[in-house]
Amino acid sequence: MSPLRRPIRQTLTIARRDFKATVFTPIFLLFLFAPVLMASFGAIGGMGAASVSQGSTDKVRLVAMLPIATAPALHGADAQLRGLFGTDASPPVLALRPPAADPQRAARAALTARDADVTAILYGSLDRPVIAYGAGGRQDARYLAAVARQAALFERAGSIPPAARLERVVTDAPSRSGRDAAAFFAVFGIFFLTLFLSGQVVGTMAEERNNKVIEILAAAVPLESVFLGKLLGMYGVAVLFVTFWAVVLSQVEMLLPGDMGGALEQLRPAIGVVPFALLFATYFTTAFLLLGSVFLGVGAQASTMREVQMLSLPITIVQVAMFGLASSAVSHPGSWLATAATIFPLSSPFAMAGRAAADTALWPHAAALAWQLLWVAIFITVGARLFRRGVLQSGNAKPAWRRLLARR
Structure with missing residues (x-):
C-alpha cells in the first residue's frame, strides 16, 4: 500500500466508525428533529404572546369627535393612509363620534375611560384640528393629524380620488x-x-x-x-x-x-x-x-x-x-x-x-x-x-x- 493511500484509508475508517456510532442511535432522531422542538416551543410562546397582544389591541381605539358630514372624507383618508402600514404596524381602529358640548373635557374623559383604551382623540374641525393623546399615544396622535390633513384636502377637492393601481414588475437583475x-x-x-x-x-x-x-x-x-x-x-x-x-x-x-x-x-x-x-x-x-x-x-x-x-x-x-x-x-x-x-x-x-x-x-x-x-x-x-x-x-x-x- 502506498504511503499516501494508507493514511487516507485510516482516516476514512475512523470517519465511518464515528458516523455510524452517531447516526445509528435513537438519540440522533432527537438531534435531527431538534429544530422542530425549538420551533414548537417558539410557536407556543409566540401564540401566547399574540393572543395577549391581540386581546389588548382589539380594545385600542382612535376617536374623532367631528360632525357626521365629515365621515366620508375622514374614512377615505384613513383607508388610504392605513394602507401604508403593514399588518403588524397598523394603527388602531378609528371611531367617529359626534362632537360634544365641551370637546376638551370629553376628550380627557375618553382618555381615562376604563371600558376602552383610547390613545388619541381628534376634535375641533378638519381645518383646525386639535388632537389630545395620553401616555404612549404620540405616534397615534401624529397619525390622526395626517388623517385630518388628508381629509381636509378631500373636502376641498369635493371628491375622494380613486386608489392607484399597483403593478408588480419582475426583474432579472438583482437589486x-x-x-x-x-x-x-x-x-x-x-x-x-x-x-x-x-x-x-x-x-x-x-x-x-x-x-x-x-x-x-x-x-x-x-x-x-x-x-x-x-x-x-x-x-x-x-x-x-x-x-x-x-x-x-x-x-x-x-x-x-x-x-x-x-x-x-x-x-x-x-x-x-x-x-x-x-x-x-x-x-x-x-x-x-x-x-x-x-x-x-x-x-x-x-x-x-x-x-x-x-x-x-x-x-x-x-x-x-x-x-x-x-x-x-x-x-x-x-x-x-x-x-x-x-x-x-x-x-x-x-x-x-x-x-x-x-x-x-x-x-x-x-x-x-x-x-x-x-x-x-x-x-x-x-x-x-x-x-x-x-x-x-x-x-x-x-x-x-x-x-x-x-x-x-
Missing part, C-alpha cells in the same frame, strides 16, 4: 438591497448551521478518553488521522442533517404566501443562484472544518463531560464574534474590516460567503478556499501534537525544526 440581504442571510445561514452542528465535535474525545479507546486508536493509527477522521465523521452527520432539512424546507416553500414568496425572489446573489449555492456549500464545509478542528483540539484536552460543558460558553462566544465580524465586513465592503474578516481564518468562510452574494468576482474564492484548507491542516496538526504531548505524554519533546537539523 442592491437584494444583494445586501442575500449577503447577510448567507453569513447568518453559515453561522446558524455551524453554531448548531460544529459544537458537537467538542465531546467526541471525552468518552473515548474515559474508556481508554483513544489509546488503542493512537497505537494503531496516527493521531492526525484520528483527528481528521473524527472531524470528517461529524461533518458527515452535519451533511445528513442539512440535506434532510433542505428537502423539507424545499417542500414547505410552496405553501408560503405569495407576498412572502415574492420577497424571497428578491434575495438574488450577484454571482448567480447555482454558483452561489455551490460556494455556500463549500464555505459551510470549510467553516465546519475550521471551527470543528479548533473545537476538537480544545475539547480533546477535557477529560470529563463537565469540562466539556464548561467549554460550551467560550465556544459560543467565539462563533458569535465571528458572525459579528463577518456581518460588519458585509456591511462595509472594501474596508479594512472586510479585509481583516477575509484573512482571519475563522471568520473567512462567513465573510467570503457574504462576498459571493454581493460581488461577481470568482478568483478571490479560489484563493480563500486554499487559505482556509491550509489552516484546517494547521489546526489539526497542532491539536494532534498537543493531545499527544499533553494527554498521552508521548512524542519527541524537541521541536520539528530542531529534529530536522539534527538529522542533517
Whole structure:
C-alpha cells in the first residue's frame, strides 16, 4: 500500500466508525428533529404572546369627535393612509363620534375611560384640528393629524380620488438591497448551521478518553488521522442533517404566501443562484472544518463531560464574534474590516460567503478556499501534537525544526 493511500484509508475508517456510532442511535432522531422542538416551543410562546397582544389591541381605539358630514372624507383618508402600514404596524381602529358640548373635557374623559383604551382623540374641525393623546399615544396622535390633513384636502377637492393601481414588475437583475440581504442571510445561514452542528465535535474525545479507546486508536493509527477522521465523521452527520432539512424546507416553500414568496425572489446573489449555492456549500464545509478542528483540539484536552460543558460558553462566544465580524465586513465592503474578516481564518468562510452574494468576482474564492484548507491542516496538526504531548505524554519533546537539523 502506498504511503499516501494508507493514511487516507485510516482516516476514512475512523470517519465511518464515528458516523455510524452517531447516526445509528435513537438519540440522533432527537438531534435531527431538534429544530422542530425549538420551533414548537417558539410557536407556543409566540401564540401566547399574540393572543395577549391581540386581546389588548382589539380594545385600542382612535376617536374623532367631528360632525357626521365629515365621515366620508375622514374614512377615505384613513383607508388610504392605513394602507401604508403593514399588518403588524397598523394603527388602531378609528371611531367617529359626534362632537360634544365641551370637546376638551370629553376628550380627557375618553382618555381615562376604563371600558376602552383610547390613545388619541381628534376634535375641533378638519381645518383646525386639535388632537389630545395620553401616555404612549404620540405616534397615534401624529397619525390622526395626517388623517385630518388628508381629509381636509378631500373636502376641498369635493371628491375622494380613486386608489392607484399597483403593478408588480419582475426583474432579472438583482437589486442592491437584494444583494445586501442575500449577503447577510448567507453569513447568518453559515453561522446558524455551524453554531448548531460544529459544537458537537467538542465531546467526541471525552468518552473515548474515559474508556481508554483513544489509546488503542493512537497505537494503531496516527493521531492526525484520528483527528481528521473524527472531524470528517461529524461533518458527515452535519451533511445528513442539512440535506434532510433542505428537502423539507424545499417542500414547505410552496405553501408560503405569495407576498412572502415574492420577497424571497428578491434575495438574488450577484454571482448567480447555482454558483452561489455551490460556494455556500463549500464555505459551510470549510467553516465546519475550521471551527470543528479548533473545537476538537480544545475539547480533546477535557477529560470529563463537565469540562466539556464548561467549554460550551467560550465556544459560543467565539462563533458569535465571528458572525459579528463577518456581518460588519458585509456591511462595509472594501474596508479594512472586510479585509481583516477575509484573512482571519475563522471568520473567512462567513465573510467570503457574504462576498459571493454581493460581488461577481470568482478568483478571490479560489484563493480563500486554499487559505482556509491550509489552516484546517494547521489546526489539526497542532491539536494532534498537543493531545499527544499533553494527554498521552508521548512524542519527541524537541521541536520539528530542531529534529530536522539534527538529522542533517
